[in-house]
Amino acid sequence: MARRSLVVTLVAAIAGSLLLAPGAHAEPPEDYCRQQCHDILPPGQKGHATFAELVSHMLLGTRPKHSDDQLDRYDALAGGYRELTTGTIQNFFNDHSFGVRPDDVERTYRPRADVTVVRDKTAGVPHVYGDTRSGTTFGAGYTTAEDKLFLMDALRHAGRGEVTPFAGGAPANRKLEQSFFSVSPYTERELQDQIDRVAGQGERGRIALQDAQSYVDGINAYIQESHRGRYFPGEYVATGHVDPVTNEGRIEPFELTDLVVLASLIGAQFGGGGGGEVANAVARMSLHERFGPERGEQVWAAFRAENDPEAISTIHDGSSFEYGNAPANPEGVALPDPGSVADQQLVFDPTGSATQPDEKPSRPVVDPEDPLRGMFDDGVLPADMAERRGMSNALVVSGAHTESGHPVAVFGPQTGYFSPQLLTLQELQGPGISSKGASFAGLSFYTLLGRGQDYSWSATTASQDMIDTYAVELCSPEGGPVTEDSNHYRFHGECLPMQTVERQNSWKPNLGDDTPEGSYRLVSFRTRYGPVTHRATVDGKPVAYTTARSTYLHEVDSIIGFQKFNDPSAVSSAEDFQRAAHDINYTFNWFYADSRDTAYFNSGANVVRRPHVDPSMPIASDPAHEWPGWDPETNTATYQPFAEHPNSVNQDYYISWNNKQAPGTAGDRAEKGAVQRGDLLDRRVREQIASGDEFSRAELVRAMADAAVTDLRAERVLPDLLRVVGEPDERSKPLVEELRAWLADGGKRTETSPGSKTYAHAEAIELFDAWWPLLVRGEFEPAVGTPAYQAMTAMMQINESPSGWQNGEPGLHVGQGHQGSTFQFGWFGQVSKDIRAVLGEQVPGGFGAPLCGGGDRGACRQMLLDTLAQAAATPSEETYPGDAECDPGDQWCADSIVQTKVGGIDQDKISWQNRPTYQQVIEFPAHR
Structure with missing residues (x-):
């Protein structure tokens, strides 16, 4: 035996x-x-x-x-x-x-x-x-x-x-x-x-x-x-x-x-969400300097779109969930003195190739005698x-509005395109x-996004503000002079040394990379309030700006929530799923569907702030402004309870494309406003439900896919721009007709036929791509002044088109790396609000007096016509300047999706579409 x-x-x-x-x-x-x-x-x-x-x-x-x-x-x-x-x-x-x-x-x-x-x-x-x-x-x-x-x-x-x-x-x-x-x-x-x-x-x-x-x-x-x-x-x-x-x-x-x-x-x-408070402060101060405190604050509020009344929300059933909003009379705001902000130095003692500028090298030609050259x-x-x-999208329709009577979902994360995939x-x-x-x-010991035996789930990035910036007063332990370079800071009355964490990195050429040898030290300066990101002065006193993140030192805590998602005994209902999602401290919008119910929950370690603190601005570092219950040793604090997180069960439908979670919930940036890419999903689902037409899985996929090939600027902003233009002059008439024909065909960026690598309405698309950065700059810079305009573009870029993003500077076009995801960041809602004001409409949460053309409709119209003509004269090679993947002027290639190599295997390019990288199509007809 x-x-x-x-x-x-x-x-x-x-x-x-x-x-x-x-x-x-x-x-x-x-x-x-x-x-x-x-x-x-x-x-x-x-x-x-x-x-x-x-x-x-x-x-x-x-x-x-x-x-x-x-x-x-x-x-x-x-x-x-x-x-x-x-x-x-x-x-x-x-x-x-x-x-x-x-x-x-x-x-x-x-x-x-x-x-x-x-x-x-x-x-x-x-x-x-x-x-x-x-x-x-x-x-x-x-x-x-x-x-x-x-x-x-x-x-x-x-x-x-x-x-x-x-x-x-x-x-x-x-x-x-x-x-x-x-x-x-x-x-x-x-x-x-x-x-x-x-x-x-x-x-x-x-x-x-x-x-x-x-x-x-x-x-x-x-x-x-x-x-x-x-x-x-x-x-x-x-x-x-x-x-x-x-x-x-x-x-x-x-x-x-x-x-x-x-x-x-x-x-x-x-x-994550938040962390841009220094850029916010510089932009806000620039507007105050331009217009004075009252008018400057009105323009700032419209641009910031913190709680824009026109913004679509994932929750639209009348519920409100307050979080992250600025108080009426904030205290402890620590604005930097003008011109004093400098980035915290990170790189020290560079040698060899590390001393060279970090310019992107041109892609070398592969030599058949050396097949690995160019691999990395x-x-x-x-x-x-x-x-x-800030990626990913979701469409979830309750069984009350589907052909089968069971919920239908099409959702997934938009995590970029890589070879191999992340x-x-x-x-x-x-x-x-x-x-x-x-x-x-x-991290695949649990399934993070997917399905169980009788339910499925997915997430989108939420980006509610759970990162704060503190202005930490610098000091000298010996009582001597203090400068912005001082590495001691005041904490609860003591002058403490900053902690440093270092990496000594060096490299030599290898088969995959012929960059000459070099080395440097990476040094992070840390305080009890988090890592130092900037140095500046506030009211003449040297400070360090630091990043306090609620998930700092707690990234692994979310493991319990993911464990529950994978456990059939832990999730047998929509409410079970929401409770499991609450155990995840990252800022995600979670969506759930089984054969009977749909649900939504916004997760995150949402710190409770003191009522006088403005989370969108840098905060003075003293106990009166710290997070309630904060323990600096463990970076724990008091957090919002489950019921105060945006949540819902069996709403008629849910959409999310990194838009606003719910009325009352402030975003961390200025993109969650009057025009946001979630509008493309919301309109398609809302109108079909309103018509009484029920959804099948195929119809919901088609709604998603139609939004995925649509230019947000064309569908939501171009109609109002053309209303201001009205009847064009002879110079602009053929250009306006091109744009109107494209708009009448849906404003889509699709090929003439699959695989043609040529867009239908290619001329109109190129014209609009060239026009947008010119018209935005022409609309706003004369009104707010160059310093404020540049500060606002530093806070948020004006455009994020499939071919790249532009901030309106002549010749400035930065490629996106062909990653598909587009139209999240840009001045889309800001342009819409101002142009509608020019047309004489009452615009909730708007700029007040229009900025375009100094408030004069005729002057605004002339600016649009002039910039349209300038766009028409812009060479294709400037609109689509080319890169390592594409020749200059190649429109389809400029938009195309490239699976970025993480190793040695590359992939063929595919046509642009703005959709999740991993995507599920779900309909459960039965339940345990």
């Missing part, structure tokens, strides 16, 4: 490395979606390429299997959505059902004796079945490493501010590590403290720690096996970490603290990644875990 037990044990251990017969796997639980759930995530699940596969790709253009097989279907929706039916959804989306049909099994294997993985043929997605909970999360780690190991490794180095030692000193890498280090400059002790804190949160905290550890064990098991077998990602050879001949080198194993780093990176990127020419990660925030697909089935969907690579 003992011998038999030994044999069984040996067989079980060996089985972990053996492939199983197709179909020999655990069965998933009952699926209540009944094949009515679909999803999509381009370009493909596979983000792994061996060194040989990288060389083949560079020489022959081949790509690993499943690395691009979702891209064409995703792309096709932009040209094919009008003909989409319920029966053809599968042409544009994957089957989002639980399990794998026997004829769709690609391979079945066991990375450990207590877990089985089934890969499907359609997309190569891992379906993980754990006999134990530990086996389930181990399998999640193992399969994520199989698909995205190098990406995960690059991200953990980015989160620590150590990209350059890992991947080379390309300017993009330097910018990226500086951006993330400035936001979350943690020590290793602080990372471990976050783990310990979560582990102490009762039974769920204990389980979360075990899940995370098993997940890390799975990652490390794959690292060891792939290194030993020489099938690890080839980027490790390209970056000099492993020798291609001897296999000598090291792929560093993952640790639990790496998960904290990744959580901090993702939280800073997508789950712009850096291993995109430099603008840390600047993207998100990864998976199904997880095991004790206490039952989910399928998407997670960020490296």
Whole structure:
């Protein structure tokens, strides 16, 4: 008997490395979606390429299997959505059902004796079945490493501010590590403290720690096996970490603290709000200087759009949720003296290539004799990644307005386009875990966005203001002179030294990056009120402006909420889901749908502020203005209770595209005003419901897709601009006719036919692209003056078109990196309010007297005609100046979506569409 037990044990251990017969796997639980759930995530699940596969790709253009097989279907929706039916959804989306049909099994294997993985043929997605909970999360780690190991490794180095030692000193890498280090400059002790804190949160905290550890064990098991077998990602050879001949080198194993780093990176990127108070203050003061306090404040309030009465809200049932608004008579506002603000220095002691300007290098031509040259020419990660925030959309219709009587949802996160994608697909089935969907690579021990057995959920970035800026008085411990460079500050009557956290980064040329060697120190100066971002004077006294973020030192706390999302025993109703979402401290709008109910909840660690504090302005740092209940040792405070967060169940419909959450809830920036891209979704859903026409899944997809190819400026602002123009003069008549024809056709940016790479109404689109920055500047700069205009553009750019953003400066056009997401940031509502005032309309929350043309309609009209003529004379090469991806003047290419390389495999460009990166189409006909 003992011998038999030994044999069984040996067989079980060996089985972990053996492939199983197709179909020999655990069965998933009952699926209540009944094949009515679909999803999509381009370009493909596979983000792994061996060194040989990288060389083949560079020489022959081949790509690993499943690395691009979702891209064409995703792309096709932009040209094919009008003909989409319920029966053809599968042409544009994957089957989002639980399990794998026997004829769709690609391979079945066991990375450990207590877990089985089934890969499907359609997309190569891992379906993980754990006999134990530990086996389930181990399998999640193992399969994520199989698909995205190098990406995960690059991200953990980015989160620590150590990209350059890992991947080379390309300017993009330097910018990226500086951006993330400035936001979350943690020590290793602080990372471990976050783990310990979560582990102490009762039974769920204990389980979360075990899940995370098993997940890390799975990652490390794959690292060891792939290194030993020489099938690890080839980027490790390209970056000099492993020798291609001897296999000598090291792929560093993952640790639990790496998960904290990744959580901090993702939280800073997508789950924060606020922090622009210094820019706000400069813009506000400039307007006061131009117009005087009363009129200046009126113009500021209209531009800021803090609680714009014309802004659409996700909640529209008459409820109000007050948060983040400025009081009528604020106290403790610490405005900088004019001209005194300077950025806090971050980089010290640069040597070698670090002393050179960080100009984006031109893309080198790939030499067939050196196939890896150019692989990482712009850096291993995109430099603008840390600047993207505020994405994703959602459309959810209650069963009262659908054909089936069951809720319908089309929703997903708009996380940018990368090769490989930052998100990864998976199904997880095991004790206490039952989910399928998407997670960020490296944080996939739970499904973050997806579905359970009989419910689905998704999120959009909310960006309510949970970051405050404090003006910290500088001091000298010896009582000597104090300057803006002093590194001591006053805290509760004491003169304390600032804490510093440093990274000493150096790099040498490698196969993937020929940037000369160099080095520098990154130094973050920290106070009890958070990291220092600026130095200035206030009333002549030197101060440091700091960023106090409610999630600082608490990025991992959200793990409990995500754990509940994946636990079928924790979520059996809309109310259960809302309670789970309340455990997430990032600022997200959460949406839920099952067969009976829909729900919405706005999560976030919403600090309670003192009633006299204005969160949109810098605040004097003294106890009278601090967060109530604030403990500087743990960065904890008093937070809004569940009921005060915007929340709703079974509203007729919900839409969200990073718009206002609810009446009374202030946004962190000036974009949530009278014209916002959520209008495109809201109008389409609202009008169909008002007409009595019920929604199907296909109709809701079509509503989303139609909004995704529409120019917000054209649909919502151009009609009023043309009303001011009226009957044009002979010079402008053909131009105005072009714009009117485009507008009559919907103001869309769509190809003449799928794959033509030429827009219908191309001339009108180019004209409008050239006109917008000119007309905005012509409308506002003469009225507010150049200093105030520049301060306001520093606070928020005037435009965010598919081809790039402009601030109206001659020749200034900054590309967006071809990332699809557009029309969130821009002066769309500000232009609309002012132009409607020129037309004589009463505009709630407007500027009062119009600014355009000094308030004279004729002068405003003439400015529009003059700038329109100027736009018509603008060369295409100036409107679309070209970049590393596109020739100057190529309109379609300028708009196109590029899957930014995070490694060595690139992808084909696809046509522009403004929609989620990962997207679900959901309709549950049954419930547990």
